[in-house]
Every structure is written in structure tokens, then in C-alpha cells.
Amino acid sequence: MKHLLSTKGLGRAEAIGLLDIAEDMADVANREVKKLPTLRGKTVVNLFFEDSTRTRISFEAAAKRLSADVINFSAKGSSVSKGESLKDTAQTLAAMGADGVVIRHPASGAPEVLAASGWIDAGIINAGDGTHEHPTQALLDAFTIRRRLHGTASRGTGLDGVRVTIVGDVLHSRVARSNLWLLTTLGAEVTFVAPPTLLPMDMSGWPAAVGFDLDAAIAAKPDVIMMLRIQAERMNAAFFPNSREYSRRWGLDDVRFARLAPASIVMHPGPMNRGLEISSEAADSAASTVLEQVANGVSVRMAALYLLMSGDREDS
Amino acid sequence: MPSDRIPGTPWLIRGAALPDGTRADLVLAEGRIAEIGSGLSRAGATTVDADGLIVLPGLVDLHTHLREPGYEQSETILTGSQAAAVGGFTSVFAMANTSPVQDTAGVVEQVLALGEQAGYVTVQPIGAVTVGLAGDRLAELGAMATSRARVRVFSDDGFCVSDPLLMRRALEYVKAFDGVIAQHAQEPRLTEKAQMNEGALSSELGLTGWPAVAEESIIARDVLLAEHVGSRLHVCHVSTAGSVDVIRWAKARGINVTAEATPHHLLLTEDLVRGYDARFKVNPPLRRREDVEALREGLADGTIDIVATDHAPHPVESKDCEWDAAANGMVGLESALSVVHAAMVESGMLGWSDIARVLSAAPARIGRVTGQGQGIVVGGPAELTLYDPAASRVFGRADLAGKGANSPYLSMTLPGRVLATFHRGYATVLDGALRPAGEIRSEPEDNRG
Numbered sequence: 011m012k013h014l015l016s017t018k019g020l021g022r023a024e025a026i027g028l029l030d031i032a033e034d035m036a037d038v039a040n041r042e043v044k045k046l047p048t049l050r051g052k053t054v055v056n057l058f059f060e061d062s063t064r065t066r067i068s069f070e071a072a073a074k075r076l077s078a079d080v081i082n083f084s085a086k087g088s089s090v091s092k093g094e095s096l097k098d099t100a101q102t103l104a105a106m107g108a109d110g111v112v113i114r115h116p117a118s119g120a121p122e123v124l125a126a127s128g129w130i131d132a133g134i135i136n137a138g139d140g141t142h143e144h145p146t147q148a149l150l151d152a153f154t155i156r157r158r159l160h161g162t163a164s165r166g167t168g169l170d171g172v173r174v175t176i177v178g179d180v181l182h183s184r185v186a187r188s189n190l191w192l193l194t195t196l197g198a199e200v201t202f203v204a205p206p207t208l209l210p211m212d213m214s215g216w217p218a219a220v221g222f223d224l225d226a227a228i229a230a231k232p233d234v235i236m237m238l239r240i241q242a243e244r245m246n247a248a249f250f251p252n253s254r255e256y257s258r259r260w261g262l263d264d265v266r267f268a269r270l271a272p273a274s275i276v277m278h279p280g281p282m283n284r285g286l287e288i289s290s291e292a293a294d295s296a297a298s299t300v301l302e303q304v305a306n307g308v309s310v311r312m313a314a315l316y317l318l319m320s321g322d323r324e325d326s
Numbered sequence: 327m328p329s330d331r332i333p334g335t336p337w338l339i340r341g342a343a344l345p346d347g348t349r350a351d352l353v354l355a356e357g358r359i360a361e362i363g364s365g366l367s368r369a370g371a372t373t374v375d376a377d378g379l380i381v382l383p384g385l386v387d388l389h390t391h392l393r394e395p396g397y398e399q400s401e402t403i404l405t406g407s408q409a410a411a412v413g414g415f416t417s418v419f420a421m422a423n424t425s426p427v428q429d430t431a432g433v434v435e436q437v438l439a440l441g442e443q444a445g446y447v448t449v450q451p452i453g454a455v456t457v458g459l460a461g462d463r464l465a466e467l468g469a470m471a472t473s474r475a476r477v478r479v480f481s482d483d484g485f486c487v488s489d490p491l492l493m494r495r496a497l498e499y500v501k502a503f504d505g506v507i508a509q510h511a512q513e514p515r516l517t518e519k520a521q522m523n524e525g526a527l528s529s530e531l532g533l534t535g536w537p538a539v540a541e542e543s544i545i546a547r548d549v550l551l552a553e554h555v556g557s558r559l560h561v562c563h564v565s566t567a568g569s570v571d572v573i574r575w576a577k578a579r580g581i582n583v584t585a586e587a588t589p590h591h592l593l594l595t596e597d598l599v600r601g602y603d604a605r606f607k608v609n610p611p612l613r614r615r616e617d618v619e620a621l622r623e624g625l626a627d628g629t630i631d632i633v634a635t636d637h638a639p640h641p642v643e644s645k646d647c648e649w650d651a652a653a654n655g656m657v658g659l660e661s662a663l664s665v666v667h668a669a670m671v672e673s674g675m676l677g678w679s680d681i682a683r684v685l686s687a688a689p690a691r692i693g694r695v696t697g698q699g700q701g702i703v704v705g706g707p708a709e710l711t712l713y714d715p716a717a718s719r720v721f722g723r724a725d726l727a728g729k730g731a732n733s734p735y736l737s738m739t740l741p742g743r744v745l746a747t748f749h750r751g752y753a754t755v756l757d758g759a760l761r762p763a764g765e766i767r768s769e770p771e772d773n774r775g
Binding site: 117118 | 521524532533602646649650
């Protein structure tokens with residue numbers, strides 16, 4: 011794997027292979043010494059053009075557990091008018107000898123531009139680009155589902171027949187997009203539920219069912235329900251009347267949570283708006299995987315860094 | 327060209343195919359087409375062998391961004407004029423979004439003068455509709471109209487005159503001097519932060535959509551306004567199938583509306599946005615295959631009157647970046663004729679006399695520019711382009727004569743090639759090469775401009 015830019019371009023075998031390596035990485039976390047020498051002497055740059063403490067420290071922990079040196083580069087405000095360009099930043103990092111770049115950027119496609127540019131010859135991991143993709147989030151979600159369903163027998167398995175319902179702001183969600191492509195590649199069936207204003211204008215090419223009614227979606231007893239975060243700025247832009255109405259129609263409140271099948275899994279990529287898209291009872295229940303997702307994120311990111319940076323990267 | 331040629335001497339063009347297909351010799355003298363016929367000769371004339379070439383009336387671009395004054399790092403009136411000449415143009419209309427904005431008589435006269443000084447093409451300034459393109463109050467349209475620049479086309483291009491009352495007033499006011507409002511049809515609220523055509527692809531790529539309805543709703547409003555006040559409306563860079571339908575309906579109703587399509591909207595589709603290469607970022611954005619087909623049909627049946635380039639040069643750093651940060655626009659003067667050839671002639675939808683209409687006669691008429699678009703007639707101005715329709719080339723950086731390298735056609739194979747351009751009786755391009763500015767300046771003063 012040369013870069014990890016999206017899950018759309020990820021094949022099933024490749025995805026399962028990465029998840030299996032993440033299983034090995036998770037085993038490391040249970041050892042007394044939680045560290046592998048794999049990337050000793052290599053430098054990983056966390057290049058964050060957008061604040062995200064959670065994702066950054068997850069990548070930082072992953073890189074450090076693989077013994078890589080980590081440089082955190084926070085560069086808010088990326089356009090030419092605001093200061094240094096993406097090109098100059100990339101060339102600066104190349105000159106410093108970065109072997110891997112983890113990039114978070116508010117512009118969709120920025121990691122792809124970086125990978126195709128020739129400005130830097132490092133492996134690029136997309137840590138979230140605009141409203142496009144967030145592939146490691148989807149991989150950790152798939153990993154989490156697989157572990158809940160198959161436990162220690164997870165290795166080598168996909169998510170065939172697993173019914174996943176993703177609820178909330180699909181329009182602006184890179185998590186939703188990356189999960190759609192990855193989960194369906196792994197054999198899962200994806201349903202999106204959202205207010206019509208928060209769905210993309212044309213989803214005809216998406217391998218997903220789409221609905222507006224959360225109660226109907228819950229009545230269908232999904233195996234997994236994933237609640238997306240509602241960003242505060244959406245509330246002022248006429249996507250829905252107000253947070254109370256959103257919560258009433260599209261929030262996983264206690265009543266809806268009680269109607270889920272007992273074995274259902276409740277997921278959230280965090281950070282949560284408790285009481286808005288998810289109730290505390292649901293978030294803190296045994297069905298919730300919120301903290302597992304955080305732990306698994308480190309394992310999955312270790313796997314991704316390992317695949318991109320250990321040995322010779324293959325040209326993709 | 328022979329280096330001993332005395333500036334101002336006649337030209338004899340031998341064996342060119344006129345747009346209607348007939349072969350003819352032409353003599354150009356004193357800025358005019360002196361003779362058209364067969365077996366012509368003229369003492370002292372410089373002969374150009376045009377065997378196998380088509381002679382077209384000099385092309386007229388109703389929509390060019392020359393960037394001067396204010397953005398000379400992107401283009402100057404000289405370099406933009408050179409790009410135009412290389413593309414076979416003899417006249418360009420310079421859009422008003424300069425700095426300072428072309429919203430006063432002083433600025434439009436300066437642009438006119440710089441165009442005359444360059445001498446490659448007739449540079450006809452466009453005036454802004456509103457002061458500073460701000461959309462608040464009308465610019466001094468009358469002063470620009472009666473200035474030496476004789477402005478007849480007014481446009482806030484880059485911005486839409488979205489206020490319906492202001493648009494109504496502008497349409498009414500320019501009737502006093504036979505002006506036209508060239509509208510950049512883009513409903514601003516529906517296109518906030520828009521990055522590409524809204525549809526399945528924008529949904530997948532996570533780029534904010536620019537919906538077709540944002541263009542179509544403004545055009546629908548404007549044709550109704552034009553009908554109501556009995557004014558002349560021109561629609562810039564039509565890009566959607568729905569817009570073509572609205573304009574077709576308006577024309578059938580007898581509304582005085584004209585419309586343009588750009589070469590890139592006639593050839594390229596939104597699929598090029600995949601990969602996030604900002605050379606393909608343009609406003610209005612590249613659309614679907616169905617839209618391209620509808621634009622071609624509209625141009626073929628006369629719903630769309632003209633092709634105009636929307637030549638929009640940008641410095642490298644404005645395109646060598648992430649998609650959201652990149653500037654909108656493509657250079658288009660140098661490639662326009664080849665692209666229209668590929669989209670319309672090779673597809674059998676237009677012949678060469680139609681090309682002469684949509685790229686010369688009709689834009690000159692809409693813009694009311696003098697000395698242009700009068701066709702190839704004895705006594706008419708010697709504004710001509712010699713085009714080799716059999717040529718084929720991989721379009722490259724060397725084919726661009728302006729400052730901008732932001733062409734979407736780089737490394738694409740395009741048909742045809744402009745081999746010579748004549749403006750006011752002298753060559754601006756000869757043997758496929760631009761003549762140097764020093765030679766152009768040595769041409770007779772009264773012919774230049």
C-alpha cells in the first residue's frame with residue numbers, strides 16, 4: 011500500500027488484511043511492553059490543517075507504539091491568501107525527511123492532491139478531508155463491529171449480511187462516506203437515515219438504502235446503529251428548525267434505544283452531543299462501543315502506518 | 327515572412343477555402359479586403375500560400391479576462407492580446423473585473439488605449455453594471471457609453487446582478503444607448519461555497535455543489551424581466567441543459583435574448599474533477615455529459631448564439647493547491663477554435679460558415695463593435711484567420727501565448743491549427759507563430775488599434 015487516501019479504492023482482501031494486522035497490533039496493547047520496534051528511525055508527521063485532538067493523539071499513539079518519531083504540525087488556515095500553501099508545507103516536510111504524512115484538511119481531496127503532486131515522496135494517510143473521506147475511522151468502525159460479532163475468531167472474516175444503519179448528517183460526513191464504501195465492500199448492508207436536508211443531493215450511485223424515519227429504521231432491527239455528530243453550525247443554516255426537533259425525530263433517545271434488539275451495537279465516532287443525537291443511557295450502555303472505538307482506533311492506525319511505512323512501499 | 331517586407335505593403339493570400347467551401351485568392355491592402363477572386367496578383371504584395379487552409383473572418387470573443395489593470399501577474403492587455411491573436415481572434419471584449427474595476431469612463435478608456443498600443447487585436451472594454459461590481463448601485467453606464475471606448479456591453483461577470491430591481495433598472499437604462507446587459511447567471515445564496523456541479527459526483531467527492539437551478543432560475547427571471555421592459559439581455563457562459571430550454575422558450579416567445587457557451591462547456595464534463603486537479607475548476611463548473619449534449623444542440627439550432635471563451639488566466643500558485651483554495655477559471659483563447667472544431671465540426675453539428683457566425687459575426691453584432699465581424703467581403707475590414715483543419719496536435723504549454731498555463735487541454739490531442747491572423751490588414755500571426763510586438767508597432771499607425 012503506497013497511500014491510504016480513501017476506502018472507495020480499497021479491495022475486500024486488502025481491507026480484511028489491514029484489519030487482521032490491526033488484530034495483531036491490538037494484541038501488542040495487551041502486553042506488558044506496548045511497543046514494537048517496527049518503525050524505529052522513521053518519521054511520521056501529523057499534518058493537521060484542522061483541529062482534531064482525538065484523531066491526532068490516536069495517530070500519535072499508534073506511531074509511537076511502532077517506535078516512529080512523531081512530529082506534530084498544526085497548520086490552520088491553508089489557502090494561499092492566509093499564509094503558507096499546501097505545496098510549501100509539503101516541500102518543507104519533504105526536506106525534513108518525513109517518511110509518512112498523516113493529513114487532516116478541511117478541503118476535500120487535499121490528501122489526494124498531496125499524493126499526486128510530487129511535492130513529497132512520503133506515504134500519505136488521509137486523516138479526514140473536508141466532507142470526502144476519513145478512511146481510518148471507517149476501518150476502526152469495521153474492526154469494532156467485527157470484534158463484537160466474532161470476538162477472537164475475527165481474523166479473516168468480513169461483515170457479510172451485517173445490517174448497519176447510519177443516522178444523522180450524511181451530507182457533511184466523511185465518516186458516513188468512508189463507512190459506506192468499506193462496510194459494503196466487506197459485505198454489510200448500509201442504510202442511511204437523516205433529514206432530507208442532510209442527505210447528499212444525488213445518492214443514486216451509492217450502494218445504500220435511504221430513509222427519513224428513524225423509528226422505521228429501528229423497527230427493522232439493525233445489527234448496528236451508528237449515530238453521527240451534529241455540528242453546531244448546521245443549526246444556524248436552516249438544515250433543520252432547531253436541536254429539539256432534530257433530537258425528537260433523529261436522536262437515539264431512551265425510548266428508541268429500548269426498542270433496539272438486545273444484541274444491537276450502538277456506535278458513535280465521537281465527540282458526542284449527549285442529549286442531542288444520542289442519549290446518555292444509550293451512550294453509556296453495554297451496547298455502546300464508543301470507548302472500544304477509541305481503543306481500536308490506535309490498533310487500526312498502527313496497521314495502516316505499518317503497511318505504508320515498513321519495508322519498501324509498493325507502487326499502487 | 328520575408329524580413330525585408332516593408333510595413334504596410336499588401337498581402338496576397340493564395341488558394342484559401344472560404345467558409346462556404348469555395349476556393350479564392352484574397353488581396354489585403356490598406357486595412358481592407360481589396361479583392362477576392364481567382365488567379366489574383368498584386369505588385370509588391372507579400373504572398374501567403376493558403377492551399378488547404380480555411381479563411382475565416384477574424385474571430386471575436388465577447389468574454390475575455392485580460393486582468394489589466396490590477397492583476398498583471400495573471401495577464402496584461404498585451405499578453406492577452408497575443409493569446410487572442412494566436413487563437414485566431416482579431417477582437418476581444420475585456421471583462422470589467424479588473425482593479426480598479428472598469429466602472430468609469432477613465433478606466434475603460436485606459437483599457438482601450440492599452441489595447442490600441444498593443445496592436446494585436448481590437449480590445450473593446452466591457453463596463454461594470456454596478457459600482458465596484460458590488461451589486462449595490464449602477465455604475466456610470468452612460469459615461470462609459472459616450473467615452474472614447476464606446477461601451478455597449480455591461481457586465482458584473484464573476485458576480486451575478488442578483489438584485490431583481492437593480493437588474494430591471496440596468497436593463498431599462500442601457501436602452502438609451504443600445505447597450506446590453508451580459509448576465510453572469512448565478513443565484514448567490516444557492517451557490518455559497520460551491521465547488522463543482524451538484525450531483526452524484528459532488529456527493530461522492532464531498533465537494534459543495536453548484537446546482538443547475540442556481541443558473542436556470544436567474545436566466546428565467548432575467549428573460550421575463552427583459553420581456554417586461556423590452557430590453558436586450560445577453561446570458562454569459564450557459565452551462566446546463568435546463569438553461570438551454572429556458573432560453574429556447576424565451577426566444578420562441580420573441581424575447582430579445584442572446585446567449586453564449588464556452589468551448590470548455592462544449593467539450594469537457596465534470597468527470598474531470600475526479601482527482602481534484604484544480605485546472606478543471608471553473609465557474610460555472612463543468613457539467614454532465616447530458617448538459618454538454620444540450621449545449622451543442624442549442625448552439626446548432628441557434629438557441630445559443632455564440633461561443634465565447636471566458637479566458638481566465640491565473641498564476642501557477644492559484645491552481646497548484648487544494649481544490650477549495652484554487653481559483654476558478656481556465657485560459658481559452660489559444661485553444662478555442664480547435665475545441666469548437668472538435669466539439670461542433672467533427673461531430674457534424676456545425677459547418678465552417680456556422681463557425682464564422684458563432685465566433686465572429688454574431689458576437690460582433692451583440693457587442694456592437696465596429697470594424698469586426700463583417701465577414702469576408704470586398705471592401706470589408708481585413709480581419710482574417712487562416713486555419714489548417716487537417717492539422718492535429720498534442721496541445722502543450724508552447725501553444726499558450728498568454729501568461730496563464732491553466733489550460734484544461736494540456737496533453738490533450740486537439741484538431742486544427744491557426745496559421746495566420748490578420749488584423750487591420752497586417753499579420754499578427756504568421757506561419758503559426760506570433761509576430762513580435764516590435765514588428766506590430768512598426769505597422770502603419772492609422773491601421774493599428
